[in-house]
Amino acid sequence: MQRRTHLTILASLMLSAGFAFAADTIKIGVSGPFTGGSSSMGVSMRDGVRLATEEINKAGGVLGKKLELVERDDEAKNERGVQIAQELINKEQVVANMGYINTGVALASQRFYQEAKIPVFNNVATGSAITQQFKAPEYPDNYIFRNAANDSIQAPMIVEEAIGRRGFKKVAILADSTNYGQLGKADLEKALEANGVKAVAVEKFNIKDVDMTPQLLKAKEAGAEVILTYAIGPELAQIANGMTKLGWKVPMIGSWTLSMANFIDNAGPGGEGARMPQTFIQEPNTVKRKAFIDAYLKTFKPKNNRMDSPVSAAQGYDSVYLLVAAIKQAGSTDGVKIREALENLDAKVEGVVTTYDKPYTHDDHEAITKNIPVFGEVKGAKVVYAYEEDRLKGSDIRTKVKAKPAAAPAAGAKDKPKDKADKN
Amino acid sequence: MEILLQLVYSGIALGMIYAVIAFGYQLTFATSDTLNFGQGEALMLGALVALTLVDRLGMNYWLAIPLVGAFGLVQGVLVERIGVSPAIKIKSEFGWIMSTIALGIIFKNVAENIWGRDDMRFPSPLPEAPIKLLGANVLPMELLVIAGAVLMMLAVEFFNRKTIYGKAVVATFNDRDAAKLMGINTGLVITFSYALSSLTAGFAGMLIAPLTLTGATMGAVLGLKAFAVAIIGGLNSGMGIIVGGIILGVAETTTGFYLSTGYKDVSGLVLLLLVLAVKPAGLFGKSAIKKV
Numbered sequence: 001m002q003r004r005t006h007l008t009i010l011a012s013l014m015l016s017a018g019f020a021f022a023a024d025t026i027k028i029g030v031s032g033p034f035t036g037g038s039s040s041m042g043v044s045m046r047d048g049v050r051l052a053t054e055e056i057n058k059a060g061g062v063l064g065k066k067l068e069l070v071e072r073d074d075e076a077k078n079e080r081g082v083q084i085a086q087e088l089i090n091k092e093q094v095v096a097n098m099g100y101i102n103t104g105v106a107l108a109s110q111r112f113y114q115e116a117k118i119p120v121f122n123n124v125a126t127g128s129a130i131t132q133q134f135k136a137p138e139y140p141d142n143y144i145f146r147n148a149a150n151d152s153i154q155a156p157m158i159v160e161e162a163i164g165r166r167g168f169k170k171v172a173i174l175a176d177s178t179n180y181g182q183l184g185k186a187d188l189e190k191a192l193e194a195n196g197v198k199a200v201a202v203e204k205f206n207i208k209d210v211d212m213t214p215q216l217l218k219a220k221e222a223g224a225e226v227i228l229t230y231a232i233g234p235e236l237a238q239i240a241n242g243m244t245k246l247g248w249k250v251p252m253i254g255s256w257t258l259s260m261a262n263f264i265d266n267a268g269p270g271g272e273g274a275r276m277p278q279t280f281i282q283e284p285n286t287v288k289r290k291a292f293i294d295a296y297l298k299t300f301k302p303k304n305n306r307m308d309s310p311v312s313a314a315q316g317y318d319s320v321y322l323l324v325a326a327i328k329q330a331g332s333t334d335g336v337k338i339r340e341a342l343e344n345l346d347a348k349v350e351g352v353v354t355t356y357d358k359p360y361t362h363d364d365h366e367a368i369t370k371n372i373p374v375f376g377e378v379k380g381a382k383v384v385y386a387y388e389e390d391r392l393k394g395s396d397i398r399t400k401v402k403a404k405p406a407a408a409p410a411a412g413a414k415d416k417p418k419d420k421a422d423k424n
Numbered sequence: 425m426e427i428l429l430q431l432v433y434s435g436i437a438l439g440m441i442y443a444v445i446a447f448g449y450q451l452t453f454a455t456s457d458t459l460n461f462g463q464g465e466a467l468m469l470g471a472l473v474a475l476t477l478v479d480r481l482g483m484n485y486w487l488a489i490p491l492v493g494a495f496g497l498v499q500g501v502l503v504e505r506i507g508v509s510p511a512i513k514i515k516s517e518f519g520w521i522m523s524t525i526a527l528g529i530i531f532k533n534v535a536e537n538i539w540g541r542d543d544m545r546f547p548s549p550l551p552e553a554p555i556k557l558l559g560a561n562v563l564p565m566e567l568l569v570i571a572g573a574v575l576m577m578l579a580v581e582f583f584n585r586k587t588i589y590g591k592a593v594v595a596t597f598n599d600r601d602a603a604k605l606m607g608i609n610t611g612l613v614i615t616f617s618y619a620l621s622s623l624t625a626g627f628a629g630m631l632i633a634p635l636t637l638t639g640a641t642m643g644a645v646l647g648l649k650a651f652a653v654a655i656i657g658g659l660n661s662g663m664g665i666i667v668g669g670i671i672l673g674v675a676e677t678t679t680g681f682y683l684s685t686g687y688k689d690v691s692g693l694v695l696l697l698l699v700l701a702v703k704p705a706g707l708f709g710k711s712a713i714k715k716v
Binding site for chain 1: 427430431434437438441536540541542543544545552553554556561562563635636637639641642644645646676677678679680681684685686688689
């Protein structure tokens with residue numbers, strides 16, 4: 001429906017404007033899975049993007065033009081992602097692309113943007129390889145940016161939580177057989193090794209599996225005290241349900257997907273207590289966050305006033321503001337200029353995840369560093385702060401820790417290397 | 425020992441999930457030598473209709489069963505009339521294969537548009553706490569699925585052996601032309617068998633939905649595994665379906681545990697190949713000599 005109206009608008013525009021494609025709006029592509037198993041992430045991201053766009057347009061747009069979103073459902077399929085990328089670049093002529101939820105789709109599709117010199121904001125996909133695909137020596141410029149906590153941040157966090165903070169000695173890893181699960185499993189094993197621990201059981205399952213008994217029994221027999229997961233909502237729920245069935249309950253700690261609505265809803269009571277790294281928790285502890293959460297709930301009316309995937313929504317929302325700041329600074333919608341502006345952003349962008357102060361450099365396209373995410377926990381079918389001290393300090397904005405290029409932390413930036421940041 | 429018992433329990437429960445779906449294949453094969461490859465989708469439609477009745481409209485689970493059954497009947501008639509009877513009329517050997525697959529895809533897309541593509545939770549009509557049985561755990565819902573499967577087997581066997589309509593069905597399978605000459609309306613019998621097949625699929629969907637998750641894509645994998653069960657057990661034996669289901673289910677859980685969870689699905693399929701090589705009609709199937 002949405003798509004059709006877009007198309008008709010477009011068609012009438014083309015008819016009236018003839019060949020001269022009068023660009024009185026700035027087109028931004030939005031690609032993600034709006035249907036299927038990862039749709040709670042895709043839809044929340046899209047809604048976050050919509051919200052930010054609406055706010056910006058209300059305030060007069062950017063460079064005197066309004067933003068226009070061109071939304072496409074990639075169905076979490078690599079081949080759809082590739083088609084959409086070509087359509088958005090060649091036909092719609094977008095100036096940037098928001099999205100990619102699924103690591104596989106991102107890796108398959110973003111090369112077209114790289115070739116067309118159009119920036120991509122990966123505001124959900126977490127595969128470590130995403131921002132490395134076109135990195136410096138082989139490629140002079142990288143057009144792939146990320147505003148999400150990548151797996152090489154999450155895996156050590158998960159391990160630190162299980163082994164360091166909660167003192168478990170025997171861990172089992174359960175990961176699905178997709179790229180996401182298996183790459184994440186490798187990251188987890190690496191992080192465990194750094195702590196001198198070897199998982200007592202490493203098990204695999206397929207998407208749509210309905211019985212997790214063998215995997216769980218193996219973990220149980222090996223004496224696992226905790227289960228580390230890398231999978232998506234529905235199968236994670238089957239793990240929780242399987243544990244209920246076996247009458248064996250150990251904590252689940254896993255990648256951030258444990259916060260997905262389709263895990264929480266399908267697992268029911270079995271999902272309570274699951275913990276995962278989160279860059280954003282639906283808790284109105286700053287003025288900006290309160291405004292964002294209120295506006296989101298008012299506009300999209302999610303069930304039980306719970307955002308389906310708060311992290312995706314927040315990262316999507318912030319990404320639009322980052323892009324707009326870059327367009328402003330560049331004074332142009334040219335891809336090369338936007339990229340240059342992003343890599344040297346003068347303005348501080350106050351977002352809901354963090355305050356972005358020079359989030360990117362030419363060689364560093366990750367906006368989120370390991371000190372930013374906190375641990376969330378499923379409690380009462382909602383994701384809340386797992387630790388009281390994190391909740392109390394929730395209003396302190398955690399900002400990016402600047403890496404090696406020691407350009408001296410900019411004045412005023414509150415660097416708060418928290419409890420977790422001092423580890424490894 | 426306790427581990428093995430738990431694996432066997434879970435395997436049986438899993439196998440019965442496959443078995444209740446596999447009955448649908450059997451019913452149509454029994455009359456017309458054709459199969460509805462959209463069986464998984466019929467199952468999915470049944471589960472989603474049931475979810476709407478139970479979750480949205482607040483209906484009692486048990487009272488919703490006849491409504492889902494009625495829906496299944498209609499859906500089955502539709503499949504037969506659109507997809508299968510034209511192929512049978514022109515005595516096409518393969519036309520029905522593609523048309524039932526096509527209808528399955530259409531049903532899936534329609535369901536995606538109505539119910540979305542997300543997996544949903546189906547509220548369980550029975551308590552969700554596991555019961556301890558001889559030292560291992562089972563869910564009450566799993567027992568219900570097992571009971572449902574056995575009941576369906578008995579019903580099918582009773583229908584075929586004891587009732588006049590069942591005899592008509594068997595006669596139609598044995599020799600369609602002779603049955604026609606004996607005054608059996610074979611066309612109607614075939615339509616009826618499709619209706620019955622979708623009815624069981626809808627019922628199966630309702631039974632298993634609280635254990636699996638409910639969504640437009642739930643049918644694909646389950647439908648395929650059920651087909652394997654039907655082949656292993658034999659396409660014309662009610663008993664075969666039950667035994668085939670248990671074999672496949674237990675094979676999956678035990679290989680998962682003792683070998684590797686990565687090879688979980690392989691054992692069942694190797695078994696399928698073995699059965700096809702040694703006893704092509706299935707473990708309990710009667711191999712009929714086909715006269716040409």
